[in-house]
Amino acid sequence: MLSIAIIGYNIFGIGGTTRSNLNLMTEFKDKNYQLTYYNYTEFSKRDVLLLKRKFPDTAEVNFRFFPELYTFETKKKYDYIFITREDFFPLGKILRKAYPTANIIGEVHTPLALLKQDLDCLEYFSCLRVATDSIKQALIKKYHYERIYVQTVSLAHLNWKFTKQSANNNLLVHARFDDSQKDISYVLSLLNELITNQKQTQLKLYLDGTGPDLGKYKKYVKEHNLKNNVFINKRHLPQSYTAISTSYYETLGYSIVESIAQGHRVLAYYGDDDVVYENLADLPLITWINKNIAEDAPRVLAATSSQPTLAEFHESQLALDKLAGHYLDKFFNNTQLYQGLHFDTKKINTKDITDCRNLIEQRLGSPLAPWYVKLYRLLKTTPLKKILPR
Numbered sequence: 001m002l003s004i005a006i007i008g009y010n011i012f013g014i015g016g017t018t019r020s021n022l023n024l025m026t027e028f029k030d031k032n033y034q035l036t037y038y039n040y041t042e043f044s045k046r047d048v049l050l051l052k053r054k055f056p057d058t059a060e061v062n063f064r065f066f067p068e069l070y071t072f073e074t075k076k077k078y079d080y081i082f083i084t085r086e087d088f089f090p091l092g093k094i095l096r097k098a099y100p101t102a103n104i105i106g107e108v109h110t111p112l113a114l115l116k117q118d119l120d121c122l123e124y125f126s127c128l129r130v131a132t133d134s135i136k137q138a139l140i141k142k143y144h145y146e147r148i149y150v151q152t153v154s155l156a157h158l159n160w161k162f163t164k165q166s167a168n169n170n171l172l173v174h175a176r177f178d179d180s181q182k183d184i185s186y187v188l189s190l191l192n193e194l195i196t197n198q199k200q201t202q203l204k205l206y207l208d209g210t211g212p213d214l215g216k217y218k219k220y221v222k223e224h225n226l227k228n229n230v231f232i233n234k235r236h237l238p239q240s241y242t243a244i245s246t247s248y249y250e251t252l253g254y255s256i257v258e259s260i261a262q263g264h265r266v267l268a269y270y271g272d273d274d275v276v277y278e279n280l281a282d283l284p285l286i287t288w289i290n291k292n293i294a295e296d297a298p299r300v301l302a303a304t305s306s307q308p309t310l311a312e313f314h315e316s317q318l319a320l321d322k323l324a325g326h327y328l329d330k331f332f333n334n335t336q337l338y339q340g341l342h343f344d345t346k347k348i349n350t351k352d353i354t355d356c357r358n359l360i361e362q363r364l365g366s367p368l369a370p371w372y373v374k375l376y377r378l379l380k381t382t383p384l385k386k387i388l389p390r
Contacts, residue, residue, distance in 0.1 A: 003076065007038045008039060010039060017085065020153040022058070023156040026156040035061045042065065043065070069095070081102050108129065114181075124343060127147040127335060128145070128149075131279065155320060161262060163263050169204060170240060170241035172237065173187055173208065173209070175208075177213045179216065183248055185216070185220070188205075188220050188221070190300065208233060244300075247271065260286070265287065267300060280319075
């Protein structure tokens, strides 16, 4: 039985990489492989219990705390080790020494334009996984490193269900409220053009998410008198809508494919690096926009007035299955060339481990939970009679 280790930032949080890691567990769980997950941020037994209850596919996963990796004790053998955040790549040197025969795979999830540092310790990795061929070619050119394979993340969580959409004028953005990445302000500007200048007052925009720019969006709505057309974090979202994604960069775009899996049409920006288009160009349920308001306005009207068809749904499903289906078969085919490689496992001392830890914590902060989080957890698990005065 193969033994798999996955190293990630916070499986108990939200985000694309968290979803990717949960899907990765699902893929290996189906084959009854032994799974261990190392979580960077501190967590409690209650966190694990709630996660396993919410995601049954994690029921047999062994959850460990990231700093255990610094002990340099090979308590068990791993056949495959996935490092799923680029900030953790300095671990490659330590893990290669601890597990000399393991297949160590570095996953590049961050769009290259957003990477804040060079990738470390590539010589200790068996290979890297990237989302598209354009990303692969860019990394080869920059690092002169050839052990790279192209495979998109697993889409194991998608629940494909076509529900006939009623005629509607609803637009939905489901994303983090962070303009530096998601550019939701463009959606508001586009809607304002359609409503104010083109008198398309029937359009309704629903923003669903959290993040630092919530106040900014509320201010825009107020200043442009859009309160009857824009609804933020409304408890009940419409069942029929056209989703819209305007992120500057995505290595896949989970929100896009999740909407398509439910039979919705999607307006999607190509991405500043064209990676979203590179992955999803063959999906007929996507209408592509280019962030030119004059050109995108008629695309919005065309998309919202066109009900998705069952034929478009099936064609989109086939295209995504071709892209991301049969994950494990593709994975083993892609990585077989990199098995049994010989690595120079130089002697590692205490300073090497300390330097690695310091570098990672400079980037991400301490993995230990702050005092107020620990206090909150204590209060949630302690009966009131133990803390109230008698």
